[in-house]
Amino acid sequence: MPESVLRERIADGVYFTTICDSKFKTSHISVRFVMRLDEKSVSKNALSINILSSANSNYPTQAAFSRKLSALYGSILSGDVSKLGDNQVMTLSAKFIGDKYTLNGEALSNDMTQLLCDCIFSPASLNDEFDSALFAQRKQNLIDDIEAEINDKQSYAVICANRTIFRNEPYILTPSGTKELVEECSTKSVYEAYKNMLRTARVEISYIGECADDVKALFGDAFEKLDRAPMDIAYYSLSSIKSATENVCDRIDVNQSKLYMAFKSESEDRYALAYMNVIFGATPFSKLFMNVREKMSLCYYCSSSYNEAKGALCVASGVDNTNIKKAEDEIINQLEDMKNGNFSDEDMENSYKSIVNSLGMVDDYAGSLSQTYFKRILKNDITDFEQECERYRSVTKQRIMDAAASLKLDTVYVMEASNGSNN
Amino acid sequence: MAATTKTIIKCPKTGQYYTKISHKSGLDILVWKMDGFQSTEVLFGTKYGSINTMFRKSGDKEYTVVPEGIAHFLEHKLFENEDTDVFELYAKTGASGNAYTTFDKTCYLFSCSDNWEASLEILLSFVQSPYFTKETVDKEQGIIGQEIQMTNDNPYWVLFFNLLKAVYHNHPVRIDVAGTVDSIAQIDADLLYKCYYTFYNLHNMVLSLAGNVDEDKVIEICDKLCKPCENEGLETVFPDEPEKVKDEYVEAILPVGTPIFNIGFKSADVTGRELLKAELEAWFAISMLADSSSPLYKSLLSEGYINNSFYTEIFCGDGYFVSIFGGESKDPMYVQNRICEEIEKAKMHGLDESRFEELKKSLYGSKIRNWDNVEAVANSLINSYFAKVTPFDDISLISEMTFDDVQKCLLERFDTDNKAISVIKSN
Known part of the structure; x- marks a missing residue:
């Protein structure tokens, strides 16, 4: 358990959460800019965060910047862009060892906080445009990243499936947008997007490590000077359910087919849905693992995940061409079992233990600690470990059956292997 | 039988330390207690990976050569006891169990935030209780076949193994950890038992624990569950490897x-x-x-x-x-x-x-x-x-x-x- 957690407003729409925990030898700072996902800004925002995390006005090239980090005991300063519901989250993070672990008494926390602040407020730019050489490199890099999405077939299948599952919703966008949108970016338009992000994003900063007040003070001073007009951010944006299940099939030159099924729910009993997901397909003792993999030997993986912000529960599996239908039928069959209450008290108890086990590990990993608090903050429901356990504990078998019954099959996506075996 | 002994291994620069326990059963145990941490990570490993395809014990005249991918296959099969699936055992403690095989080792692991003692008992018990039959081996060929297909579709995996195949003429690092659909078809229960009894000797294994642990409690559980075994002088060999790469x-x-x-x-x-x-x-x-x-x-x-x-x-x-x-x-x-x-x-x-x-x-x-x-x-x-x-x-x-x-x-x-x-x- 952290020694203390304190969340404070440090500027308009800017919050600083300090999680003091002296067991950590490393300190972590994450600055998250949250904006609504929008086709007009998605790629510009992604490119901004790419530029901000690779240089700043004092270290204007990637080489100079990474050399500085190397000298600071190989500290890490990285940028990331992700989706949370219909929001885009641009994150800049710093990780560095605690001052008492440096070899010559250097105080890395000051240097790293300053470096991070410079990345945000003093990027490598001139006359309201990003440095053109840096910009060109980062732009090409982002295009290459988008083109490389096809390299990982599992996640690529999800991207393709989402086009049908979330049609006409912002969530259809990937966190970096498309190659075409990136190609339209200019040094000026991205700089404007960056300025807009500083002005309008909801900002959540977290610090995890040994207590240190000066980190917060530095960010407070910097953000206070900005003219802010923060946007409203909603965590939940349930996806609309299609009137009839849509089946989509793409063919690709690989050996194994991917099956991806999306079920959607309008239920707001999210703890029951999350609990149901664990029994159904989120562990190696779940219904899906035990039946589709172990009993029927159809696949290496078959698992489900629940996206509470979108109200979607998705099942992913990799199978031979000839087994696609068999796997699909069995997945539906297993969900029917959940609806009909064909699961035991023991299944419920075991899944509860698995949930508690995962919740209990959060505090030991700074990355998941930061992410978990961030989600709770956006949900406007800041619970602790005990409260979370209690909410799951109070879920009854009937609520789980109702949660399963609320799920409607929305989309069945198949990425069919054109090289696949047909025996 | 030898007695159990403990040694503290300390980092002179930072003062960090862990305990190495030479357990009387022949097993070495490494315990790194991390103050303030709630979770526990435990690995039970054997020095047996995909590259160990040729071996003999002291007393054997000839080397035994086994099919590619057998260490990984064995890892999958150990998860099935005679009467139950190992995942169902962990389900009762809440721990998250898993295993992996690399080029040079096979590790069985769990992580948990509570009740690590009960999970440690499960881990030590199932790894020491092999149970293989024709039916269970046949069933696994379908699952691992799909795992191989999945990795064959992973360009980074193919890229890396193609490099190793180009660099090495003979060393088994050039073969895929999971083997091929054809090589795993040659695996049967007898062969699995042979590899199991060769490599899953406690003298060839180690138990590693980090986080929220207590070394006396670990010893107590090992006293109860580690079956003492003789050191059988296991020897693994690799074929001769030319100095130059095979293909450029x-x-x-x-x-x-x-x-x-x-x-x-x-x-x-x-x-x-x-x-x-x-x-x-x-x-x-x-x-x-x-x-x-x-x-x-x-x-x-x-x-x-x-x-x-x-x-x-x-x-x-x-x-x-x-x-x-x-x-x-x-x-x-x-x-x-x-x-x-x-x-x-x-x-x-x-x-x-x-x-x-x-x-x-x-x-x-x-x-x-x-x-x-x-x-x-x-x-x-x-x-x-x-x-x-x-x-x-x-x-x-x-x-x-x-x-x-x-x-x-x-x-x-x-x-x-x-x-x-x-x-x-x-x-």
């Missing part, structure tokens, strides 16, 4: 974005502390040559021949040592030529000595960062144990290392006439 170029066509490449420089293998020393020296050399602060990286990036996916890696172990440059490029051969030019230039004029001290600090910082991660700590214990070193040896080795050592390593381990390149591009 290998290419495959798969759906990818920008072409991806791995360039590997082959050099002589060493073992134990010498291997760790060589690995660290090679890491310094390759970082000075091509990390993101280097002039080569900067120039290739600004010319558009690489992007930020470019990376370097030292890949080494029992009988193999390759220094690898990898990434995406529209022209991988051009990148290879530029790397070779840079190597020759550094051999002639010297590497950039001004980078040496900062790289030392950087490596030290990354070690300290790892010590916040329960999972990483447990893994570092087991990895260093099988490599016959401690997790602190690299800190002492880097403080003793000189720039001349790095320069010498560059001459010995980056032979531009002994390299291979693996490329994957789209149709």
Whole structure:
């Protein structure tokens, strides 16, 4: 358990959460800019965060910047862009060892906080445009990243499936947008997007490590000077359910087919849905693992995940061409079992233990600690470990059956292997 | 029977320590208690991986040769006891159980935030209770067959194994960890038992625990569950390996974005502390040559021949040592030529000595960062144990290392006439 957690407003729409925990030898700072996902800004925002995390006005090239980090005991300063519901989250993070672990008494926390602040407020730019050489490199890099999405077939299948599952919703966008949108970016338009992000994003900063007040003070001073007009951010944006299940099939030159099924729910009993997901397909003792993999030997993986912000529960599996239908039928069959209450008290108890086990590990990993608090903050429901356990504990078998019954099959996506075996 | 003994292993630089317990059963146990942490990570491993395809015990005249992928197959099958599935046992404690097989080891693990003692009992019991039948072996062939298909569709996996197949003529590091659909078809219950009783001898194994643990409690549980066994003088061998690479170029066509490449420089293998020393020296050399602060990286990036996916890696172990440059490029051969030019230039004029001290600090910082991660700590214990070193040896080795050592390593381990390149591009 952290020694203390304190969340404070440090500027308009800017919050600083300090999680003091002296067991950590490393300190972590994450600055998250949250904006609504929008086709007009998605790629510009992604490119901004790419530029901000690779240089700043004092270290204007990637080489100079990474050399500085190397000298600071190989500290890490990285940028990331992700989706949370219909929001885009641009994150800049710093990780560095605690001052008492440096070899010559250097105080890395000051240097790293300053470096991070410079990345945000003093990027490598001139006359309201990003440095053109840096910009060109980062732009090409982002295009290459988008083109490389096809390299990982599992996640690529999800991207393709989402086009049908979330049609006409912002969530259809990937966190970096498309190659075409990136190609339209200019040094000026991205700089404007960056300025807009500083002005309008909801900002959540977290610090995890040994207590240190000066980190917060530095960010407070910097953000206070900005003219802010923060946007409203909603965590939940349930996806609309299609009137009839849509089946989509793409063919690709690989050996194994991917099956991806999306079920959607309008239920707001999210703890029951999350609990149901664990029994159904989120562990190696779940219904899906035990039946589709172990009993029927159809696949290496078959698992489900629940996206509470979108109200979607998705099942992913990799199978031979000839087994696609068999796997699909069995997945539906297993969900029917959940609806009909064909699961035991023991299944419920075991899944509860698995949930508690995962919740209990959060505090030991700074990355998941930061992410978990961030989600709770956006949900406007800041619970602790005990409260979370209690909410799951109070879920009854009937609520789980109702949660399963609320799920409607929305989309069945198949990425069919054109090289696949047909025996 | 020998008595159980304990030794404290301490890092002179930072004061961190862990306990090494030589258990009377023949098993070595490594315990790193991490104050303030709630979770526990436990690994039970055997020095048996995909490269151990040829072995004998003292008393055997001939070496036994087994099908490719059998260590990995065995890992899957141990998860099934005579009466139950291991995942169902862990389900009762809440722990998250798993296992993995690499080139040189097989590890069974769990992580939990509560009740680690009960999960440790499960772990020790099932790994010591093999149960294989024709039916269970047949069933697993379908599941592993799909795992192999999945990895065959992973271009990075194919890229890397194509490189190893090009660099090595005979060493089994060139074969896929899971084997092939054909090689696993040759596996049966008898063969699994034979490998099991050869490699799952407690003298060939180690138990590693990190996080929230109590070493006396660990000993108590081991006293109860570790079945004492004789050291059978296990010997594994590798076929002779020529000094030079097998092929200089290998290419495959798969759906990818920008072409991806791995360039590997082959050099002589060493073992134990010498291997760790060589690995660290090679890491310094390759970082000075091509990390993101280097002039080569900067120039290739600004010319558009690489992007930020470019990376370097030292890949080494029992009988193999390759220094690898990898990434995406529209022209991988051009990148290879530029790397070779840079190597020759550094051999002639010297590497950039001004980078040496900062790289030392950087490596030290990354070690300290790892010590916040329960999972990483447990893994570092087991990895260093099988490599016959401690997790602190690299800190002492880097403080003793000189720039001349790095320069010498560059001459010995980056032979531009002994390299291979693996490329994957789209149709």
